[in-house]
Amino acid sequence: MRRVTLNRPFAAALERLRAADLRPTRQRMALARLLLEGGDRHVTAEQVHSQAAESGIRVSLATVYNTLHQFQRAGLIREVVVEAGRSYFDTNVSDHHHLYFEDGGRLVDVPAAQVEIRGLPDLPPGVEVSRIDVILRASAKSK
Amino acid sequence: MRRVTLNRPFAAALERLRAADLRPTRQRMALARLLLEGGDRHVTAEQVHSQAAESGIRVSLATVYNTLHQFQRAGLIREVVVEAGRSYFDTNVSDHHHLYFEDGGRLVDVPAAQVEIRGLPDLPPGVEVSRIDVILRASAKSK
DNA sequence: ATAGTTGCAAAAGTTTTGCATTGTA
DNA sequence: TACAATGCAAAACTTTTGCAACTAT
DSSP, X not given: OOOOOOOHXXXXXXXXXXXXXXXXXXXXXXXXXXXXXXXOOEEOHHHHHHHHHHTTOOOOHHHHXXXXXXXXXXXXXXXXXXXXXXXXXXXXXXXXXXXXXXXXXXXXXXXXXXXXXXXXXXXXXXXXXXXXXXXXXXEEOOO | OXXXXXOHHHHXXXXXXXXXXXXXXXXXXXXXXXXHSSSOOEEOHHHHHXXXXXXXXXXXXHHHHHHHHHXXXXXXXXXXXXXXTEEEEESOOXXXXXXXXTTTTEEEEEXXXXXXXXXXXXXXXXXXXXXXXXXXXXXXXXX
């Protein structure tokens, strides 16, 4: 009888791709594992590309972008735009906001549960708010 | 006696540049008038560049970017990043938030006075929040 | 076979930089 | 004359597109 046991992380990534109706190709599996293992992270496409290279995975930056966008559409990750020409992909897809340290560019999650927003405007009929992004921009105290 | 009367908009733009310690060069004056006359607007660098061309002002896109950033540093305008690779410059510098229509890319101001945000996290000592951006993303109702 | 997918080279945008030119004292 | 500031061509980045190669019937 043949052993069919797959290691855990592999199986988990496979499962998530399947659930999202994305074929488990070599590149996608590699990127899925890179992103979806090891907790909440904020990474740029460029960083994902470098990390892939470090792990010995050959994949072009274009494919990284395309894959990240597919993952986003599938709800596996979120894109957060913080600055002109700098977007982060966030592996935390729970409802939350962001704290951005302008010096250094670090991005930190702020759970939405603890934040309360009131007084938002009404929208035209047929239109709905699909998402609310709150970004707190932090910098060194000027005083 | 020589007439020294300048037309109003010209004088206003001049005044604002002076107050911001920016030399009133031909290009800057032109962009200042384009941006600071005629109410609150959300424009991309590209749009400013086109409008300048239409008004017969010769200025490169690089200069438009550089000037917009100078204006931002001087507090004359604000930059709002809404989507990867798409930043808007906002001539409304009062405290406010944004409603973004994902189909079409229109951006609308939401006065901050009517919005109340509570439960924001504490920051490390020496760090302060320099700005809070709230972006409501609106799209056609899915139902 | 063949219809749909995938991954990437090349193209398209966007923003920044370096420096010749211009303006100021 | 020197010194700083300006405007832009060219360079550097970031992101998207078009299509050849691959996959799964």
